[in-house]
Amino acid sequence: MDGGVGAKEERDPAWWRRRAWSLLSAVRARAPLVQCITNLVSMDIAANALLAAGASPAMLHSLREVPDFTPRCDAVCINVGTLFEDWLPSMRAAASAGRPWVLDPVAAAASGFRMEACLDLLGLRPAVVRGNASEILALAARSAAASSNFKGADSSHDSVDAIEAAKALALSSGAVVAVSGAVDFITDGKRVVGVSNGVPMMQKITATGCAVTAIIAAFVAMEPSDALDAAVCALAIFGLAGEIGMESAKGPASLRMHLIDSLYCLDEETVTSRVKISLRP
Ligand SMILES: Nc1ncnc2c1ncn2[C@@H]1O[C@H](COP(=O)(O)OP(=O)(O)OP(=O)(O)O)[C@@H](O)[C@H]1O
Ligand SMILES: Cc1ncsc1CCO
Numbered sequence: 553m554d555g556g557v558g559a560k561e562e563r564d565p566a567w568w569r570r571r572a573w574s575l576l577s578a579v580r581a582r583a584p585l586v587q588c589i590t591n592l593v594s595m596d597i598a599a600n601a602l603l604a605a606g607a608s609p610a611m612l613h614s615l616r617e618v619p620d621f622t623p624r625c626d627a628v629c630i631n632v633g634t635l636f637e638d639w640l641p642s643m644r645a646a647a648s649a650g651r652p653w654v655l656d657p658v659a660a661a662a663s664g665f666r667m668e669a670c671l672d673l674l675g676l677r678p679a680v681v682r683g684n685a686s687e688i689l690a691l692a693a694r695s696a697a698a699s700s701n702f703k704g705a706d707s708s709h710d711s712v713d714a715i716e717a718a719k720a721l722a723l724s725s726g727a728v729v730a731v732s733g734a735v736d737f738i739t740d741g742k743r744v745v746g747v748s749n750g751v752p753m754m755q756k757i758t759a760t761g762c763a764v765t766a767i768i769a770a771f772v773a774m775e776p777s778d779a780l781d782a783a784v785c786a787l788a789i790f791g792l793a794g795e796i797g798m799e800s801a802k803g804p805a806s807l808r809m810h811l812i813d814s815l816y817c818l819d820e821e822t823v824t825s826r827v828k829i830s831l832r833p
């Protein structure tokens with residue numbers, strides 16, 4: 553699948569806008585089944601965001617269901633936000649079921665236990681790791697040593713400050729690494745792509761990051777051989793839904809509702825005129 557232009561076309565912003573529309577259209581047409589083993593806070597917004605994007609969410613957590621269910625999924629999303637020790641076997645099994653999968657290392661630096669779990673999962677070859685800047689910096693350093701301004705699930709760094717760490721993590725893990733923030737940066741270790749869609753108020757709704765990780769999984773299901781494109785376009789589409797939602801929102805609670813409505817209603821004209829993606833030097 554391409555953006556509707558020749559393979560030799562330069563990947564300029566117009567190419568990316570068409571690519572984003574093409575991938576969103578594929579999700580809507582094919583409704584990929586996405587299993588999410590995700591944190592308790594995020595279950596609702598992640599499932600609703602997947603539905604609004606056109607995918608089918610399934611929040612199944614039991615190890616006993618993985619052998620029957622996970623191989624039938626189009627992609628898997630694993631998120632350690634409310635990690636319990638006895639969730640880890642399900643996470644490992646789902647990550648090893650042969651489906652493309654995406655890791656959200658929520659609050660990776662919160663504890664040695666959590667960092668070890670994230671590094672262990674990273675060894676099971678996710679297609680994409682999506683975190684905020686603090687999470688990607690901690691994971692790249694393989695260190696749970698929290699800085700003095702550590703904020704748990706929230707970031708205390710700007711995304712731009714995690715670009716080099718993201719590149720190093722991508723090269724060492726083989727995963728595409730996506731750092732969310734004012735500008736989202738997505739890298740395979742060589743190329744770095746920036747996405748400028750989104751509004752700051754999205755940080756005031758809990759689990760928007762978890763929701764976009766789940767949508768990345770749905771996009772990866774459409775393009776498993778090009779996880780970089782999938783992650784870039786998913787972040788742009790979600791950010792654009794936030795921008796349009798913000799036009800009607802009064803605060804975080806109504807933004808949450810309007811973002812989901814906007815995601816559901818996105819049309820070709822809006823996507824191909826408002827998505828902001830560019831290759832970084
Ligand atoms: N300052 C900002 N301006 C515009 N968009 C932003 C900004 N900060 C975050 N976003 C967008 O908000 C969404 C969530 O990103 P964020 O970095 O807040 O995730 P997170 O910290 O992992 O969130 P959570 O753990 O609560 O799920 C992404 O789509 C991102 O692009
Ligand atoms: C607030 C919070 N705590 C653990 S997971 C989560 C959701 C945002 O990542």
Ligand SMILES: [Mg+2]
Binds near residue numbers: 656683684705762
């Ligand atoms: Mg997060």
